[in-house]
Amino acid sequence: MSMGGGGMAAELALLAPEIAVLLTAVGALVFEMLRLPKVSLPFTVIGLLVAAALTVPLLGTETAVFGGTFRVDPLSQWAKLALLPTTALVTVLARTEVRDTDREGTVYSLLSFTALGALALAGAGDVMFLMLGVLLSSLGSFALVAYPRDDRATEAAMKFFVFGSVTGAVMTFGLTYWFGATGSTLLGEMERLEGAPLAAAFGLVAVVVGLGYKASLVPFHFWAPDAYDGAPVSVAAFLSVVPKVGAIFAIAQVVRDLPADTGWPPVVAALAALSMTYGNLAALVQENVVRLLAYSSIAQSGYFLLGVVAVGKSDLALPALVVFAAAYAAMNLGAFAIVALAGRTLGEFTGLGRGNPAAGAAMVVFLISLVGIPPLGGFVGKFLLFGAAMDAGLIWLAVVAILNSVLSLGVYLRIIVPMYRRPKGAAAPATLIGAVWTMALVATVGVGLAAQVLLGRLP
Amino acid sequence: MLPIVSITLFLPLLGAALLMAPKDASPRTAHAAGIITSGLTLTGAVWMWARGVADAGFSQVEEFAWIPSIGVAYRVGVDGISLPLVLMTAILFFVAFVFSARIGERARSYVALALLLETASIGTFVALDAILFYVFFEVSLVSMYFMIAGWGYEGRQRAALMFFLYTLLGSLPLLLAILGLYLGSDPNTFDMRELVADPPLSGLAATLALIAMLVTFFVKIPVFPLHTWLPAAHVEAPTAGSVILAGVMLKFGTYGLIRFALQMTPDAFEQLAVAVLAFGVFSALYGAFAALAQTDLKRLVAYTSVNHMGYVVVGVAVAAAATGAEVRALALDGAVLQMVSHGVVTGALFLLVGMIQDRAHTREMDEFGGLLKVAPALGWSFVLAAFASLGLPGLAHFPAEFQIFLGTLRVYPVAVVVVLGIAVTAGLYLKAIQSAFLGEVPERWREMKDLNARELLSAAPLLALTVLIGVAPFLALDVIHRTTQALLP
Numbered sequence: 001m002s003m004g005g006g007g008m009a010a011e012l013a014l015l016a017p018e019i020a021v022l023l024t025a026v027g028a029l030v031f032e033m034l035r036l037p038k039v040s041l042p043f044t045v046i047g048l049l050v051a052a053a054l055t056v057p058l059l060g061t062e063t064a065v066f067g068g069t070f071r072v073d074p075l076s077q078w079a080k081l082a083l084l085p086t087t088a089l090v091t092v093l094a095r096t097e098v099r100d101t102d103r104e105g106t107v108y109s110l111l112s113f114t115a116l117g118a119l120a121l122a123g124a125g126d127v128m129f130l131m132l133g134v135l136l137s138s139l140g141s142f143a144l145v146a147y148p149r150d151d152r153a154t155e156a157a158m159k160f161f162v163f164g165s166v167t168g169a170v171m172t173f174g175l176t177y178w179f180g181a182t183g184s185t186l187l188g189e190m191e192r193l194e195g196a197p198l199a200a201a202f203g204l205v206a207v208v209v210g211l212g213y214k215a216s217l218v219p220f221h222f223w224a225p226d227a228y229d230g231a232p233v234s235v236a237a238f239l240s241v242v243p244k245v246g247a248i249f250a251i252a253q254v255v256r257d258l259p260a261d262t263g264w265p266p267v268v269a270a271l272a273a274l275s276m277t278y279g280n281l282a283a284l285v286q287e288n289v290v291r292l293l294a295y296s297s298i299a300q301s302g303y304f305l306l307g308v309v310a311v312g313k314s315d316l317a318l319p320a321l322v323v324f325a326a327a328y329a330a331m332n333l334g335a336f337a338i339v340a341l342a343g344r345t346l347g348e349f350t351g352l353g354r355g356n357p358a359a360g361a362a363m364v365v366f367l368i369s370l371v372g373i374p375p376l377g378g379f380v381g382k383f384l385l386f387g388a389a390m391d392a393g394l395i396w397l398a399v400v401a402i403l404n405s406v407l408s409l410g411v412y413l414r415i416i417v418p419m420y421r422r423p424k425g426a427a428a429p430a431t432l433i434g435a436v437w438t439m440a441l442v443a444t445v446g447v448g449l450a451a452q453v454l455l456g457r458l459p
Numbered sequence: 460m461l462p463i464v465s466i467t468l469f470l471p472l473l474g475a476a477l478l479m480a481p482k483d484a485s486p487r488t489a490h491a492a493g494i495i496t497s498g499l500t501l502t503g504a505v506w507m508w509a510r511g512v513a514d515a516g517f518s519q520v521e522e523f524a525w526i527p528s529i530g531v532a533y534r535v536g537v538d539g540i541s542l543p544l545v546l547m548t549a550i551l552f553f554v555a556f557v558f559s560a561r562i563g564e565r566a567r568s569y570v571a572l573a574l575l576l577e578t579a580s581i582g583t584f585v586a587l588d589a590i591l592f593y594v595f596f597e598v599s600l601v602s603m604y605f606m607i608a609g610w611g612y613e614g615r616q617r618a619a620l621m622f623f624l625y626t627l628l629g630s631l632p633l634l635l636a637i638l639g640l641y642l643g644s645d646p647n648t649f650d651m652r653e654l655v656a657d658p659p660l661s662g663l664a665a666t667l668a669l670i671a672m673l674v675t676f677f678v679k680i681p682v683f684p685l686h687t688w689l690p691a692a693h694v695e696a697p698t699a700g701s702v703i704l705a706g707v708m709l710k711f712g713t714y715g716l717i718r719f720a721l722q723m724t725p726d727a728f729e730q731l732a733v734a735v736l737a738f739g740v741f742s743a744l745y746g747a748f749a750a751l752a753q754t755d756l757k758r759l760v761a762y763t764s765v766n767h768m769g770y771v772v773v774g775v776a777v778a779a780a781a782t783g784a785e786v787r788a789l790a791l792d793g794a795v796l797q798m799v800s801h802g803v804v805t806g807a808l809f810l811l812v813g814m815i816q817d818r819a820h821t822r823e824m825d826e827f828g829g830l831l832k833v834a835p836a837l838g839w840s841f842v843l844a845a846f847a848s849l850g851l852p853g854l855a856h857f858p859a860e861f862q863i864f865l866g867t868l869r870v871y872p873v874a875v876v877v878v879l880g881i882a883v884t885a886g887l888y889l890k891a892i893q894s895a896f897l898g899e900v901p902e903r904w905r906e907m908k909d910l911n912a913r914e915l916l917s918a919a920p921l922l923a924l925t926v927l928i929g930v931a932p933f934l935a936l937d938v939i940h941r942t943t944q945a946l947l948p
Binding site for chain 1: 524526528590597598601608609616623624627628632634635638639642667
């Protein structure tokens with residue numbers, strides 16, 4: 001890993017997108033303090049989109065800044081390009097739920113801060129950045145979940161918080177072993193762990209616990225369904241995409257430099273198989289669509305790990321992670337947007353497809369894209385993930401993933417089937433939500449048909 | 460040159476998009492759009508047929524970059540195996556649209572879905588890129604699911620769910636096999652022409668890929684014991700859905716068996732040929748005997764599909780094991796022609812059963828009698844199609860099955876026991892004809908109407924083709940043989 005070239009100014013230029021997100025978060029807060037929530041929202045959306053746009057000229061750069069502690073590489077760049085527009089859409093979606101509440105602007109600000117934490121994770125080149133990213137994204141998330149201030153939200157936030165504190169503590173403790181064994185906090189130096197199997201194992205457990213919690217991998221997922229269900233739908237959508245993708249990319253950054261004999265490949269493969277299978281099985285029995293999508297997102301984290309486990313062994317690993325992240329962000333956000341439109345229980349989806357054909361068709365697209373049916377984004381992503389796993393010699397894992405895809409069809413059809421029964425009443429038109437799902441739909445189909453736009457810019 | 464393959468392929472999709480664009484459309488408009496679009500598509504397919512195929516490799520190839528980073532491209536074209544199937548598909552969709560013109564409930568969505576299915580079906584046959592093939596293969600699944608779930612009979616939700624889960628479970632192994640072929644090829648590509656010309660896998664990898672493909676295609680064909688989705692789906696599907704499902708979609712399986720399994724893993728297939736043959740023989744016999752036990756006319760026709768598709772599997776397995784190019788071509792000619800014949804004949808049978816059901820709201824053959832007297836056009840049409848289905852010389856199935864059996868006799872003489880299937884199907888069709896179409900007319904059916912213009916227009920082309928293929932099989936075989944004579948090196 002090369003140390004960042006040039007002076008401080010050059011390094012800051014490489015961080016322009018992150019700085020823009022930070023300024024956006026602060027600005028949103030300032031407008032809130034000035035009692036101008038109406039300005040806060042457009043400011044946040046524009047700020048996040050500008051930050052995404054600032055990433056585009058950086059594409060193709062592969063370096064690290066601040067003495068190698070933060071990486072400006074394809075993973076961190078594509079995390080920005082996928083997650084910042086997603087966060088912008090989430091803020092719009094959040095507006096429909098928090099408008100005219102007394103601290104509306106803080107929601108936009110917290111969303112931006114949390115997104116910044118996810119970006120810190122996605123580019124982490126140092127264990128301190130892992131800690132920083134986990135803390136930054138967790139603190140914002142706790143507050144967002146608790147925002148409605150009712151019993152459900154408070155309970156959800158409390159569970160989320162307790163779980164987060166414990167896993168965070170475990171992570172901090174375990175990582176000290178890596179520091180002790182290598183004398184460095186840089187991930188790039190972790191190849192020196194080769195001679196210290198015990199310390200390597202301790203640190204690995206710590207990273208798996210800390211990041212596995214953020215990415216809601218089984219068995220660190222228990223908080224997810226409760227937190228999603230207690231939180232506003234927009235916050236659930238956010239939690240299921242932004243911090244999760246950040247954490248997955250962070251795991252990829254860690255294992256990139258970790259020697260294989262620390263035993264990480266079988267650990268990651270086992271987590272993948274567990275998360276996929278448990279997530280889908282549990283989703284199969286949910287009656288609440290938010291909880292169903294929560295378990296489904298646990299399963300989707302498992303698919304992600306097929307790309308992580310192939311890091312360093314297959315050229316398909318990086319494209320797979322990037323494409324699936326983009327597709328997942330679009331389709332999952334889209335599905336949550338339709339939930340915001342229709343309601344949280346399966347019963348409320350009855351007749352949606354007949355009462356509101358466009359939204360119904362969009363939901364079908366999001367859900368079958370989550371299954372991985374072509375030619376949608378989810379298909380291209382999953383197919384690259386399967387290819388990466390096979391290329392890395394893990395055919396059994398690809399087979400498990402395929403069986404899970406079939407299982408997941410059963411899950412998502414539970415939403416689709418009632419949508420085409422007789423409607424109970426016409427769905428209320430909602431322009432803002434409509435804008436969100438339309439953008440998500442364009443992205444879901446677009447990632448599928450125009451995957452080259454992403455793949456052509458990867459090394 | 461005009462990209463006629465792509466035009467034919469995307470015309471239905473364009474029609475569907477145009478149909479969904481306005482705020483609302485009456486059922487009349489929707490059906491007119493469906494008939495016109497599928498008519499234009501049929502014209503395109505006839506045009507492709509007129510252009511013909513070259514002696515080796517693929518013709519009428521159209522290509523442009525899609526995802527060059529991983530070697531995926533939009534590549535379409537035809538050879539002697541796919542071209543007859545494309546024409547058959549276009550014909551079946553056209554008659555299906557004509558027949559469906561009475562559907563009033565959500566007609567617009569129905570027509571749009573069926574048009575999407577038409578693009579997916581033609582695409583499966585003309586795709587020359589493994590990923591493109593997989594895309595069309597799966598899209599057909601989704602549209603068929605919604606067609607059964609939305610417009611089927613009483614138990615449709617369950618049947619549609621079973622169909623979707625079963626065939627998705629079936630098709631995902633193919634994705635693994637495709638990935639295996641991709642990773643094995645050098646340079647990595649999804650170009651089916653490359654994979655066919657130079658099969659990339661060998662040894663255990665090839666065998667595993669072949670087994671994965673066999674699972675996929677056996678579910679689709681369907682071959683015993685992976686056939687259980689078929690009767691349920693057929694019984695609940697709307698009539699036009701059954702026509703497409705049996706006539707077109709089952710061919711995805713046998714087409715894939717030749718295009719992927721036989722052509723891309725030829726050595727492994729040769730080793731496993733006996734096992735595939737055994738599945739084919741057993742499936743053909745099982746289908747025949749199971750059909751014999753049915754009293755529901757639609758289930759009966761559905762099970763004879765298992766029987767007829769079993770013969771195709773036998774033909775392909777014989778071709779894989781054959782050492783001489785001549786015998787191989789003989790068996791493959793039979794197998795491909797059998798696919799076309801089955802599409803035409805079974806399409807007609809499902810249409811006719813659908814017409815009976817529309818009138819009587821039952822399909823139990825024992826409840827009928829003497830239908831030849833009250834509805835002679837319907838009755839005689841059924842008799843003709845049934846005779847074709849049981850393999851009567853002069854009708855469509857005979858030349859196909861004859862060549863398959865001839866090839867089998869040369870390579871695996873024992874397997875000719877499969878001919879027993881013909882005797883059983885003859886028995887079951889005669890039984891059905893006797894109980895439903897001959898004898899006394901029960902009181903309640905005395906007023907039954909004969910075929911109307913719409914029904915006649917949908918069934919007549921298929922019956923005409925049944926006779927045409929029977930008396931002049933060379934019309935199709937000339938095209939098929941061009942490719943099969945030099946299929947494997």
